[in-house]
Amino acid sequence: MSKETRYCAGCGVPIQTEDPQRSGYVPPEALEREHLVCRRCHRIRHYNEVGKTERTADDFRTVLQELTTQEALVVHIVDIFDLEGSWIPELSRYIGDNPLLLVANKVDLLPQSVRPEKIERWLAQFVKGRKTDPVDIVLCSVKMNLNVERVVEKIEEYRNGRDVYIVGATNVGKSSFINRLLQQYGDGEGDEITTSYYPGTTLDAIRIPLDDNREIVDTPGIVNEDRLSERVSPDELRLIVPKTVIHPKVYQLNDGQTLFFGGLGRLDFKRGPRQPFVCYMAKDLYIHRTKTERADSLYAEHVGKMLSPPFEKGTLPPMWKQSFHVRGEKTDIVISGLGWVTCRGDAAELDVYAPKGITVSLRPALI
Known part of the structure; x- marks a missing residue:
């Protein structure tokens, strides 16, 4: 042997x-x-x-260090449903002067009324704010095989005889995309990368040879620990990751009312005129409305039961409060890995809770 x-x-x-x-x-x-x-x-x-696995976030980043010495086209795959959580903040440090193709996966989850051109313009502003200048932006759905061929065409257009590095955070559909590429570049039965709901399925770089002695390199998913998808169990993850088109849930709130998103997040409407709050989250996630004055006691009594996931109390860090003031334009309140809530721009003072360490942020409305 x-x-x-x-x-x-x-x-x-x-x-x-x-x-x-x-x-x-x-x-x-x-x-x-x-x-x-x-x-x-x-x-x-x-x-x-x-x-x-015994791998850590630093181990995954170490695998990407070779990018700093390679001439390659870098394809960054992000999850359009969890854009902030799936973005690699230090990406420019890895890619250097290499061209970047941005691929936004899971576009099939967005309501069909949203025009692709609008999403592309919105994404262009998003990456500009992060000092990144991709050569192109492509929307796709690997699951539905939507625009995957266009991504392949763009890879061939921009790689110019170079290797191709596929990078992305965990659970963005990167390995599923590679399996689509294997149908074109692979050498037969048995060439299939393992995919699952669990983050970090790919542990080391996987290399697919190309006809011109170059390679497509599937790098391990970067672990962004500030999103909920990295903190919950696989069974809990299935309830917070959308599988089909998101149907927004609209709640007309008076000030002094609260929304619970399972037991993973909470929004308190402290002050402002009565207004709608539009929730873009997985349909299996239970949303509960209550009076803010009852919210603390209700959470203490029902987290892990009525307010779930989590399925058990004490499996996540304690809730951490952040305060926001929204005024003047439609705004998304994003809980990384869980989804977002859109305010229409009426003056509103809000307290938003998530487990400590999970990023909560504001952005111009996507929809």
């Missing part, structure tokens, strides 16, 4: 047969197989099990 290092076809880690508790383990008899998949990937694919 050759001693050449072999890699898991699902997550990219080096294969090893010594320690079942470490990443990349396969039973020794499995080494005879042409397409090796580690035990962790096998269990994710066939039993929907989730195995924690």
Whole structure:
């Protein structure tokens, strides 16, 4: 048997047969197989099990360090539903002078009344505010196979004989996109990257050879720990990640009223005229309205029960309050990894709660 290092076809880690508790383990008899998949990937694919990894956010970023010395087209995939949470803040540090193609995935989740041109203009302003200048922006849905061919065309247009690095945060659909590319560039059965709801499924860079001796490199998902999708369990994650078109829920609130988003977030309308608050969140997430004067006691009694997820009390950091004053334009209040609430621009003083460490921010309304 050759001693050449072999890699898991699902997550990219080096294969090893010594320690079942470490990443990349396969039973020794499995080494005879042409397409090796580690035990962790096998269990994710066939039993929907989730195995924690010993990797950290710094480990994932280390894999991207090679970008600083490579000439490549960088394709940054973001989740249009969780744009702030899926954006890599220090991206420019990794890519240097390399061209950047921005791909916004999961566009199928947005209401069909929203024109793609409007979303593209909005995204252009979003990235401009982050001092990033992509060569192009493409909207797509990997799940629905919408505009994926256009992304491939743009990759061929801009790579100019260079390698292609696919980067993105965890759970943005990056590995699913790579699997679409494998249908075009792969070499047959067995070439499929492991995908799951659980963040961090791809553990090391996975390389797909191209006809001109270049490569498409699928890098591990960056772990942005300031979003809820990194903090909840896989079963809880299924309730907060939308699977179909988002149907906004509208609540007419008087000041002194509160909205709970399961037990993961809370919005208190402190002062302002009666007005609508439009919630863009997964349909399976329970939203509860109550009077603000009752909110603390209701949360203490019902978190983990009526107010869930979380499914158990005490599994997340304590709620942390941030105060905002909205006036003059339609504004989204974003809870990273959970969704957003749109205010129409009437004067409103708000307190917004999320587990400590989770980013809450304001932005011009997307819809």
